Amino acid sequence: MSYIDRDEIGKRIVWAICVIVMIIGIIAPIYLLIKYSISDPSTMNTGGRPIPLWPNRPTFDIFLYLFRDREFWGVVSNSAIIATLTVLLTSLLSIPAGYVLARYNFPLKRFFLILLISVRLFPDISSVIPIATFFVRANLHSSFISVVLAHTLLSLPYVIFMATTAFEFVPKDIEEQARVIGANRVTIFTRILVPMVFPSLIAGAIYTFLLSWDEFIFAHFLLDTGGQIQTLTLYLNKNLSFSPPQNVLAAISVCLSVPVMVFTFVVQRYMVSGVVSGAVK
Amino acid sequence: MGEIWPLFPAAIFLSFFFLLVLIELFTISLTKTNVFPTLEPAVEILKNGEFHNALLNTLAFVAIGTPLELFAGLFAALLVYNSYWGKSFVRTIFVIPFAFPGLVIATLLFILFDSQGGFANHLFQGQYWLFPKIIDHDVAWRGSKYLALSVSMLGKVWRDMPISMLIILSGLNSIEPELIDAAKTMGAGFRVRLQRIILPLIFPAMTTVLLLRSVEMWKEFIFPYILAGNYPLLGTLIEKLYGFGSDPGEAAVVALVLVGLTILTLVVIVEITGRIKRVLVNSGVNSK
Numbered sequence: 122m123s124y125i126d127r128d129e130i131g132k133r134i135v136w137a138i139c140v141i142v143m144i145i146g147i148i149a150p151i152y153l154l155i156k157y158s159i160s161d162p163s164t165m166n167t168g169g170r171p172i173p174l175w176p177n178r179p180t181f182d183i184f185l186y187l188f189r190d191r192e193f194w195g196v197v198s199n200s201a202i203i204a205t206l207t208v209l210l211t212s213l214l215s216i217p218a219g220y221v222l223a224r225y226n227f228p229l230k231r232f233f234l235i236l237l238i239s240v241r242l243f244p245d246i247s248s249v250i251p252i253a254t255f256f257v258r259a260n261l262h263s264s265f266i267s268v269v270l271a272h273t274l275l276s277l278p279y280v281i282f283m284a285t286t287a288f289e290f291v292p293k294d295i296e297e298q299a300r301v302i303g304a305n306r307v308t309i310f311t312r313i314l315v316p317m318v319f320p321s322l323i324a325g326a327i328y329t330f331l332l333s334w335d336e337f338i339f340a341h342f343l344l345d346t347g348g349q350i351q352t353l354t355l356y357l358n359k360n361l362s363f364s365p366p367q368n369v370l371a372a373i374s375v376c377l378s379v380p381v382m383v384f385t386f387v388v389q390r391y392m393v394s395g396v397v398s399g400a401v402k
Numbered sequence: 403m404g405e406i407w408p409l410f411p412a413a414i415f416l417s418f419f420f421l422l423v424l425i426e427l428f429t430i431s432l433t434k435t436n437v438f439p440t441l442e443p444a445v446e447i448l449k450n451g452e453f454h455n456a457l458l459n460t461l462a463f464v465a466i467g468t469p470l471e472l473f474a475g476l477f478a479a480l481l482v483y484n485s486y487w488g489k490s491f492v493r494t495i496f497v498i499p500f501a502f503p504g505l506v507i508a509t510l511l512f513i514l515f516d517s518q519g520g521f522a523n524h525l526f527q528g529q530y531w532l533f534p535k536i537i538d539h540d541v542a543w544r545g546s547k548y549l550a551l552s553v554s555m556l557g558k559v560w561r562d563m564p565i566s567m568l569i570i571l572s573g574l575n576s577i578e579p580e581l582i583d584a585a586k587t588m589g590a591g592f593r594v595r596l597q598r599i600i601l602p603l604i605f606p607a608m609t610t611v612l613l614l615r616s617v618e619m620w621k622e623f624i625f626p627y628i629l630a631g632n633y634p635l636l637g638t639l640i641e642k643l644y645g646f647g648s649d650p651g652e653a654a655v656v657a658l659v660l661v662g663l664t665i666l667t668l669v670v671i672v673e674i675t676g677r678i679k680r681v682l683v684n685s686g687v688n689s690k
Binding site: 132133136137139140143144146147148150151153154157165166167169171172174213214215217218220221222225227233236237239240242243244245246247248250251252253254255273274277278281334335337338341342354357358361367370371373374377378381382385 | 422498502504510516592628644650664665
């Protein structure tokens with residue numbers, strides 16, 4: 122075996138060791154989360170002996186308990202309602218805005234783009250104080266609408282950028298051709314442009330849903346102080362303060378993560394580049 | 403003007419909240435028990451020892467956590483970039499942490515680093531195969547400032563590493579392969595290629611990571627809130643003052659300090675990286 126071959130093999134071994142260590146570092150905590158969620162009490166309370174790496178008697182009892190609990194379904198439906206309303210409001214505002222930014226040059230365009238960035242410059246924990254104070258004054262504190270508006274504020278800048286980029290990829294010729302054959306602006310927008318950028322809009326919608334689904338800071342400040350409405354993140358935080366068995370915390374965490382994992386996979390499917398390439402014949 | 407009216411709803415929405423945040427934050431910070439304007443909240447907070455502690459804790463969190471995220475992202479990106487097999491598989495695995503909500507990861511660390519019978523205590527006591535013994539007895543991870551904040555930082559770096567990795571990876575992918583091939587042909591080893599070609603060319607990507615991650619470190623809330631409740635950062639102090647302290651004025655002052663420090667950090671990083679870039683360019687010119 123030549124010196125170069127040995128050198129190359131050595132590099133491959135070092136690379137493989139580093140990758141394996143990284144993969145273990147990434148997968149192990151996730152595995153432990155799932156393991157804890159299906160652990161029976163004997164697996165968690167070991168009296169000083171090492172906690173087994175696999176549950177002694179794997180059980181879905183905690184999940185069954187959660188799924189039978191009316192409060193749990195209440196917080197899940199609250200999270201789902203808030204996230205869905207946030208998606209609707211964000212889409213309603215961002216899609217027309219993205220179209221205008223992609224198609225037209227106007228005097229205040231630069232100002233609007235700076236506004237988009239400026240809104241997100243404030244840390245959430247800083248901007249939540251004035252927003253919470255405003256909603257208290259407006260008698261909207263502890264309401265769905267306050268959280269939906271706050272979550273829309275968080276997602277809107279990103280989704281406008283996503284929509285703008287998507288509309289920029291649609292050739293202007295398509296609109297011209299539709300106009301020539303008599304389509305009006307609304308028809309062109311709803312029947313031609315929106316379907317063409319649909320994958321990006323879906324990606325934006327999913328991004329918004331996930332942002333709202335696992336958002337904590339605004340929900341905590343706007344709903345947590347004596348309000349009746351709770352989201353899944355607030356429910357998890359409330360359980361943390363009660364110090365319940367670890368498998369309960371892990372099971373709630375898994376429930377919170379599953380939609381995120383599923384939707385992340387779906388977004389990857391929709392993120393197909395060049396979706397409208399070759400549209401103009 | 404008639405053509406851009408679809409932009410107006412979003413523009414009105416964003417302008418309203420931007421002005422609301424800006425004006426209200428200053429107004430609240432200058433208000434104390436319905437007296438406006440007054441500098442009392444600012445004076446009170448400057449005298450508050452908890453604020454000094456939170457400021458120092460946050461400074462340490464940013465100063466250590468930002469480079470840590472950069473190096474973790476750089477390491478992961480180099481492993482993906484130099485993949486010998488399964489490049490997309492390795493990249494997908496490395497992106498997984500970002501698919502988990504921060505609150506879930508913080509909760510997981512809350513479980514693992516439990517002071518009594520937590521998995522971390524068993525692991526570091528050498529009770530598992532291959533892992534060396536580091537501690538003799540159970541450690542109260544959330545009962546010590548340094549340990550609690552270290553565990554918070556560990557969670558933050560673990561969860562956000564994929565963002566740094568993807569930014570640096572995009573920088574690496576933009577390097578012309580011919581440049582690397584030419585260096586290899588001339589006998590440059592990996593270290594020389596890394597120092598002389600790769601790092602200078604991905605410098606803009608690394609600057610972006612430093613800018614974005616330092617902002618994220620300043621505004622971090624969830625990990626220290628769950629794992630280091632007794633040792634506040636500026637973010638968690640805001641929550642404490644606004645909630646339990648019921649002092650919105652002081653909370654708003656801390657919020658403004660946080661905004662100011664975030665902007666100051668961005669300016670300093672841009673200045674320092676600009677100087678480093680000029681030195682790199684000049685050294686390249688001089689070496690010719």
